[in-house]
Amino acid sequence: xxxxxxxxxxxxxxxxxxxxxxxxxxILISSLIIFPIGYNxxxxxxxxxxxxxVAPNFVGIRNFVYAFQDMRFTNSLxxxxxxxxxxxxxxxxxxxxxxxxxxxxxxxxxxVKALLVFPFTATPVAIxxxxxxxxxxxxxxxxxxxxxxxxDGITWLGSQSLVIPALVIVDVWxxxxxxxxxxxxxxxxxxxSLLEAAKIDGASKxxxxxxxxxxxxxxSLIAAAMIRxxxxxxxxxxxxxxxxxxxxxxxxxxxxxAFNNAFRYFKMGYASxxxxxxxxxxxxxxxxxxxxxxxxx
Amino acid sequence: xxxxxxxxxxxxxxxxLIIIVxxxxxxxxxMVLSSFKNQVQNLSYPPLFIFKPTLENYTAVFKQQNxxxxxxxxxxxxxxxxxISLLVGIPAAYSISxxxxxxxxxxxxxxxxxxxxxxxxxxxxxxxxxxxxxxYLGLTLSxxxxxxxxxxxLMSSFFDDVPxxxxxxxxxxxxxxxxxxxxxxxxxxxxxxxxxxxLSYIFSWNxxxxxxxxxxxxxxxxPIAVFNFMSYEMINWGGIMAAATLIALPVLILTLxxxxxxxxxxxxxxxxx
Numbered sequence: 251x252x253x254x255x256x257x258x259x260x261x262x263x264x265x266x267x268x269x270x271x272x273x274x275x276x277i278l279i280s281s282l283i284i285f286p287i288g289y290n291x292x293x294x295x296x297x298x299x300x301x302x303x304v305a306p307n308f309v310g311i312r313n314f315v316y317a318f319q320d321m322r323f324t325n326s327l328x329x330x331x332x333x334x335x336x337x338x339x340x341x342x343x344x345x346x347x348x349x350x351x352x353x354x355x356x357x358x359x360x361x362v363k364a365l366l367v368f369p370f371t372a373t374p375v376a377i378x379x380x381x382x383x384x385x386x387x388x389x390x391x392x393x394x395x396x397x398x399x400x401x402d403g404i405t406w407l408g409s410q411s412l413v414i415p416a417l418v419i420v421d422v423w424x425x426x427x428x429x430x431x432x433x434x435x436x437x438x439x440x441x442x443s444l445l446e447a448a449k450i451d452g453a454s455k456x457x458x459x460x461x462x463x464x465x466x467x468x469x470s471l472i473a474a475a476m477i478r479x480x481x482x483x484x485x486x487x488x489x490x491x492x493x494x495x496x497x498x499x500x501x502x503x504x505x506x507x508a509f510n511n512a513f514r515y516f517k518m519g520y521a522s523x524x525x526x527x528x529x530x531x532x533x534x535x536x537x538x539x540x541x542x543x544x545x546x547x
Numbered sequence: 548x549x550x551x552x553x554x555x556x557x558x559x560x561x562x563x564l565i566i567i568v569x570x571x572x573x574x575x576x577x578m579v580l581s582s583f584k585n586q587v588q589n590l591s592y593p594p595l596f597i598f599k600p601t602l603e604n605y606t607a608v609f610k611q612q613n614x615x616x617x618x619x620x621x622x623x624x625x626x627x628x629x630x631i632s633l634l635v636g637i638p639a640a641y642s643i644s645x646x647x648x649x650x651x652x653x654x655x656x657x658x659x660x661x662x663x664x665x666x667x668x669x670x671x672x673x674x675x676x677x678x679x680x681x682x683y684l685g686l687t688l689s690x691x692x693x694x695x696x697x698x699x700x701l702m703s704s705f706f707d708d709v710p711x712x713x714x715x716x717x718x719x720x721x722x723x724x725x726x727x728x729x730x731x732x733x734x735x736x737x738x739x740x741x742x743x744x745x746l747s748y749i750f751s752w753n754x755x756x757x758x759x760x761x762x763x764x765x766x767x768x769x770p771i772a773v774f775n776f777m778s779y780e781m782i783n784w785g786g787i788m789a790a791a792t793l794i795a796l797p798v799l800i801l802t803l804x805x806x807x808x809x810x811x812x813x814x815x816x817x818x819x820x
Contacts, residue, residue: 275639286669376791
């Protein structure tokens, strides 16, 4: 134990230092993050063409009212929810079963784990371009493979009904490995003794899965779903590169629509209110997932 | 007899494993393979698996597309935003960890959930006024929006694992609080620093949305350059795939160094209770 005066001096010194440590971060975060959020809120109640000569015009909640009469908005809302529900559930279910499959000792496990990191770290623009070529209706490799089972000339990205599933496949390809690795970490934390005890007590494989593994791994899976939902709901890169929201508006999600409003039509106020709606959706989904996680505990 | 059964089970397991990793491997394989094909080979049907490889796509990308310049731009912005995020984020993370400021971490996590366009609109307006569009400074600042919260959240969880007792022992030996931080805590959390540095670098390198709006002819980063290239020359598959390989390669190499920590990095503490 150091003498008392030294302890006091240290605790004073440490406190002072720690506050100074926070100052640069506070400055950067308030200017880079908090200011834009405030400004975004301000703009969402205004009509503004983005010109510096004309001041934003206060319109109250008219942007939000207008949104729900705007067919393109309702469409983009539907695209967002459809894409998210489809991709998120596929990623969590597939990720879980793949993790279950590779959760054992085998040669090359570390290699497989390293390989699984590649899809979600590789540059999305590059990934989107490769998939565009794979999906090509006449010369693409996917349709070539499918021609062996008698399917011919599917226009993946050019079809109103197939474009979302096609984009979901890309998202699932990219992100299932992350869910797998999260689930795998959760599985590795389940004590082996617990599983062995259950086996000795005569539990069947199905029972062990339902009564032990799934309840124990549920928090990890829901956390994975939360993390995925942040990006899934506002998917931008792959859609913008592969279809730009087309054909027509078939793959235009809320994020792409807001982007077009802001930077193509220069409706800054309307775009800002769309962002608020988008954030509300992210928040809603996450609160729902949070409660789903909490119920069991 | 038992051995035989075990052997068959093992073979079946590996077959299943191959089916699982096939899509991952194939997409990258196809990207690299197509980048070595010339125009005729790329457009032949059925697709070619065996052919005489050519480097012409790579030389063309560098010659016609000024790719070196865009690589340099990406390098400058990624290095700058990573460096500033670490410099500001590591001390802040240390304080947050030691003061146990859980709510701050929560707020930063919420900031991560906010759609990026919410940041982009105000920044675009402000940058246009300040003439910061198409400058390294503007682009770097925008990438810090993504990287700084990442560094803070990740590093504070690494600092949580540094025992306070070690720091106290250093004080007894007469080290100042700042020296203790620099010489005890930072080295112990080195893995975290490497992980956050590489992840920030990757995020900045991959960043598309901010760079699409805030960069211009002078500061165009690789993903934007390649995207523009793609819209012009949709049929030049070899060139596009060579460019895609060139953007993805540095990231994949960096990934190998930290693949053990990457899940912790990307879940940003959401897994910790």
